[in-house]
Amino acid sequence: MNTYSRLPVTFTHGRGVTLWDTAGKEYLDALAGIAVSGLGHAHPDLVQAISEQAGRLIHTSNLYGVAEQESLATKLSQLSGLDEVFFCNSGAEANEAAIKLARLYGYKKTGLPGAKVIVMERAWHGRTIGTLAATGSEKARHGFEPLPDEGFIRVPYNNMAAIQAVADTQPEIQAVLLEVLQGEGGINIATEGYLKRLREFCTERGWLLMIDEVQSGIGRTGTWFGYQHAGIVPDVITLAKGLGSGVPIGACLAGGQAKGVMGPGNHGTTFGGGPLVSQAALTTLTVMERDALLANAAKVGGYLRAGLENDLCNVAGVVEIRGRGLMLGIELDRPCGELVKEALAAGLLINVTRDNVVRLLPPLILSIADANVLIARLVPLIKQFLSK
Missing domain, CATH: 3.40.640.10 (Type I PLP-dependent aspartate aminotransferase-like (Major domain))
Known part of the structure; x- marks a missing residue:
């Protein structure tokens, strides 16, 4: 049945927080199958x-x-x-x-x-x-x-x-x-x-x-x-x-x-x-x-939120960044569904809920280095979107 508006990508395999598609392109998974793959992909x-x-x-x-x-x-x-x-x-x-x-x-x-x-x-x-x-x-x-x-x-x-x-x-x-x-x-x-x-x-x-x-x-x-x-x-x-x-x-x-x-x-x-x-x-x-993943979710989630707040706090159109651990949302002042495809093109998997909230639900194994990559890929997209 036609019950999904699927994105134009199919993944073949994953490892940790990374997924690869049929063309061999690499993606950072900041959605974890909608808060499902806490251990990441293909955990041994x-x-x-x-x-x-x-x-x-x-x-x-x-x-x-x-x-x-x-x-x-x-x-x-x-x-x-x-x-x-x-x-x-x-x-x-x-x-x-x-x-x-x-x-x-x-x-x-x-x-x-x-x-x-x-x-x-x-x-x-x-x-x-x-x-x-x-x-x-x-x-x-x-x-x-x-x-x-x-x-x-x-x-x-x-x-x-x-x-x-x-x-x-x-x-x-x-x-x-x-x-x-x-x-x-x-x-x-x-x-x-x-x-x-x-x-x-x-x-x-x-x-x-x-x-x-x-x-x-x-x-x-x-x-x-x-x-x-x-x-x-x-x-x-x-x-x-x-x-x-x-x-x-x-x-x-x-x-x-x-x-x-x-x-x-x-x-x-x-x-x-x-x-x-x-x-x-x-x-x-x-x-x-x-592997102390609860402590990791708290630590890396706090780091990720602080990084996003630091880079987006003075950007017009960003209403609020909120959440806890590795369950975060960035509320914008307008519908932002198009960011999902733009992020996909940039090698990042995200989601938008309530039409104007960018939702981040990465695997609980996310590292500080991974969080830096996430910030580096997402922040420019949001800034560019809000400047249109």
């Missing part, structure tokens, strides 16, 4: 682990025990502080699981159907019908109505007063779902004070605090999960993208008030958490710990 440990696992066992289904899945669940529980994990194949599926969990939580608590979830403006939770209803992009939602919007209450992002305002008028509310760092929404960051108060408020109300870490999780912001910067623990976390370093895997983690809500028959998946994808994710987490 990942290649070996996938190859060896494929030679042992690829799939049996969740009708049976899966040792690799159990090991991965244990590791994610240790890193997050949450007790239960459901594995699936994508971020949208992880968020679907979270929404179902919130509905069942409300039903078990009140005995009544119709639990509602507070979601945010500019949020992005997926393209399935359910997650699209929770998503705040009118462009993505257009043409797919009717959506099950009655299950969601949308409020402004980073605005505690808006949540408090609807709390007393909507007794069906049972959960809040948000990203601590909105990716598709334009690299918008929730303040630590807001997240701490939201955690307190959800506990007071008996609501689930559900955090979508599909893009911001697995080390991208310099911690395992973006919410950890605020020193809180949610009831539900959703993961995907960087968890498998390119192998499709998603996860919905539950703890606190959400623990024990789901039981046999409440949810399921044919492929989720199979031996191959679980081994890829385990290897990803092992390499990240061994």
